[in-house]
Amino acid sequence: MAKSALRNLPASLLGQSFVHPIFDYMLIGGGLSLVVGACVLPNPGAALTFSAASLPYIILLSNSAHFAASTVRLYTKPGAFHSLPFVTMALPLVSLVLLTTCMRFAGTLGPHLTSLYLTWSPYHYAAQAYGLAVMYCYRSGCLLSAGNKKLLWWMSMLPFFYVFATGSNVGLHWIDMAGWLDDRPSIDAFLKTFQFALPLVGIAGTVYLWRNISLHQGRPMPLISVLLLITNAVWWFILRPGNAFVWATIFHGIQYLAIVVFFHVKDQMGRPNQRHSATYHVLWFYGACVVLGYALFNCFPQAYVLAGFGPVESVLLVVAAINIHHFFVDAYIWRLKRADANRAIVDTGATAPL
Amino acid sequence: MYQVSLKDCLYKTAFVVGIAIFFLAFTLGFFRSIILHAHIPPVGVTYRAGIDSLKEQRKHNALASQLRLALDLDLDRSDQFNLHYELGMLLDSQGKQMEAIPHLHRSVQLNSDHIEALNHLAWTLATCPDPELHRSLRLQAVELARRASKRLANKHPGVLDTLAAAHAAVGQYELAVTTAESALKLAAKQQADPLAEEIRARLQLYKASKPFYREPQPFGKDRPNGANSNQ
Numbered sequence: 001m002a003k004s005a006l007r008n009l010p011a012s013l014l015g016q017s018f019v020h021p022i023f024d025y026m027l028i029g030g031g032l033s034l035v036v037g038a039c040v041l042p043n044p045g046a047a048l049t050f051s052a053a054s055l056p057y058i059i060l061l062s063n064s065a066h067f068a069a070s071t072v073r074l075y076t077k078p079g080a081f082h083s084l085p086f087v088t089m090a091l092p093l094v095s096l097v098l099l100t101t102c103m104r105f106a107g108t109l110g111p112h113l114t115s116l117y118l119t120w121s122p123y124h125y126a127a128q129a130y131g132l133a134v135m136y137c138y139r140s141g142c143l144l145s146a147g148n149k150k151l152l153w154w155m156s157m158l159p160f161f162y163v164f165a166t167g168s169n170v171g172l173h174w175i176d177m178a179g180w181l182d183d184r185p186s187i188d189a190f191l192k193t194f195q196f197a198l199p200l201v202g203i204a205g206t207v208y209l210w211r212n213i214s215l216h217q218g219r220p221m222p223l224i225s226v227l228l229l230i231t232n233a234v235w236w237f238i239l240r241p242g243n244a245f246v247w248a249t250i251f252h253g254i255q256y257l258a259i260v261v262f263f264h265v266k267d268q269m270g271r272p273n274q275r276h277s278a279t280y281h282v283l284w285f286y287g288a289c290v291v292l293g294y295a296l297f298n299c300f301p302q303a304y305v306l307a308g309f310g311p312v313e314s315v316l317l318v319v320a321a322i323n324i325h326h327f328f329v330d331a332y333i334w335r336l337k338r339a340d341a342n343r344a345i346v347d348t349g350a351t352a353p354l
Numbered sequence: 355m356y357q358v359s360l361k362d363c364l365y366k367t368a369f370v371v372g373i374a375i376f377f378l379a380f381t382l383g384f385f386r387s388i389i390l391h392a393h394i395p396p397v398g399v400t401y402r403a404g405i406d407s408l409k410e411q412r413k414h415n416a417l418a419s420q421l422r423l424a425l426d427l428d429l430d431r432s433d434q435f436n437l438h439y440e441l442g443m444l445l446d447s448q449g450k451q452m453e454a455i456p457h458l459h460r461s462v463q464l465n466s467d468h469i470e471a472l473n474h475l476a477w478t479l480a481t482c483p484d485p486e487l488h489r490s491l492r493l494q495a496v497e498l499a500r501r502a503s504k505r506l507a508n509k510h511p512g513v514l515d516t517l518a519a520a521h522a523a524v525g526q527y528e529l530a531v532t533t534a535e536s537a538l539k540l541a542a543k544q545q546a547d548p549l550a551e552e553i554r555a556r557l558q559l560y561k562a563s564k565p566f567y568r569e570p571q572p573f574g575k576d577r578p579n580g581a582n583s584n585q
Contacts, residue, residue: 092376300379
């Protein structure tokens with residue numbers, strides 16, 4: 001029996017992949033960002049560094065496409081108009097009105113819209129890391145107790161707390177508009193200690209969590225769940241804030257696209273009378289995301305310029321609004337109700353449907 | 355009997371209106387994007403082309419307000435340097451030196467290796483005609499100009515001209531004269547005739563123990579002492 005358990009250990013550690021362990025670990029788990037980071041960061045002049053000419057295309061194919069993906073997913077999700085009437089029908093116009101109001105009063109409202117999206121971003125990425133980590137646990141047959149699930153949530157959220165407390169123009173420093181924090185050396189010292197201690201708490205907490213699950217849940221937490229926490233932590237704890245936002249958005253975008261395409265294909269293949277292959281649905285979905293991403297990030301700001309707004313608010317506030325819209329839509333589309341066809345993907349012991 | 359609730363009706367109307375606006379915006383934006391970038395696909399989320407266009411059209415007030423807004427909204431550190439520097443130069447050219455100085459100062463803080471920014475700040479501090487400008491800032495001009503000139507091995511006539519002006523601004527007229535003479539020799543050697551002419555005029559002022567305070571220059575034109583021409 002012990003022999004059999006030992007033989008099963010590597011598989012349970014590896015977890016249940018969606019496509020293939022390499023695909024899952026590199027793209028969904030974020031391993032690719034660690035590999036690229038290890039190659040690029042020690043030597044910024046290396047050939048792997050994104051050139052100024054190629055960066056816009058990389059951003060279009062990963063970042064912009066990922067922001068569009070939540071919208072494409074929303075409108076292609078079976079029954080979304082019925083189950084999410086406000087999000088599907090009213091939200092576009094509401095967003096448009098709010099964005100235009102912020103544009104009209106760009107000097108006053110614009111910085112708040114920007115700070116809101118920059119504060120929300122790390123939360124969104126942390127929440128995604130948590131959601132995916134839990135999903136891989138369940139798929140791999142690792143049932144989490146309420147206590148462990150709560151601890152996993154706290155560990156996932158540490159990078160968000162880190163940015164919230166220490167980032168300039170975001171989180172605490174955004175809320176503190178009067179600059180009260182800046183004039184308090186004791187608070188500054190506390191925040192510096194917090195900044196130093198949080199990564200250590202993250203490492204210790206993740207090790208404790210992994211050990212606790214292995215000891216008490218019968219199966220170990222799959223390593224891809226740990227990798228998800230590590231990559232998100234590396235983006236925010238190790239990289240400088242400006243770089244963190246670029247890296248996190250690019251690799252989070254890849255991660256997001258990989259998983260959302262999977263859910264989309266699952267839905268489409270389950271439709272009655274569907275005649276296309278999975279590859280067709282993958283290409284269709286990704287193509288739609290790239291086209292919509294292009295329209296949102298490149299064409300939409302130009303329309304605002306045509307309407308008489310300045311180029312600065314037309315570009316930067318549209319970007320902020322698209323981000324916030326994405327975070328909002330995302331909060332709804334990943335809620336899997338009992339009857340949802342994709343429920344099987346996260347349920348214990350589910351087999352990979354592709 | 356089939357009944358449509360008010361909520362359904364509102365949602366559907368909002369959806370149709372929203373989608374119609376989005377499609378119209380995307381279409382118009384796509385054509386403007388093609389015209390602006392002159393290639394397909396015109397990819398790149400940036401307001402830079404818009405800023406440059408305002409600069410070309412010489413809409414200075416609109417440009418200043420756009421640069422100010424970009425400083426509030428764009429948190430990218432590399433862009434912050436450019437924005438502060440451009441806004442500082444624009445305000446300086448409009449004769450608003452007291453408003454320009456904090457932006458030029460910030461640009462130097464963000465990129466202390468940028469010799470052009472160092473020199474421009476030193477020039478503005480040294481030649482600002484406002485009597486309210488504190489002497490400590492004039493002294494800082496000497497330090498900044500010396501640092502910029504040292505980086506160029508004291509071989510740039512424009513930067514030496516700035517150093518001479520900075521010396522004169524703090525009453526060090528002998529140093530101003532010798533530095534201006536060195537600048538003049540270098541300008542003549544490099545056949546930079548307009549610059550040599552300007553230095554010669556300033557030299558007369560220093561010999562008469564007078565500082566040089568300048569008039570506003572049109573934005574986008576080379577600095578009077580040509581200090582940015584080699585950067």
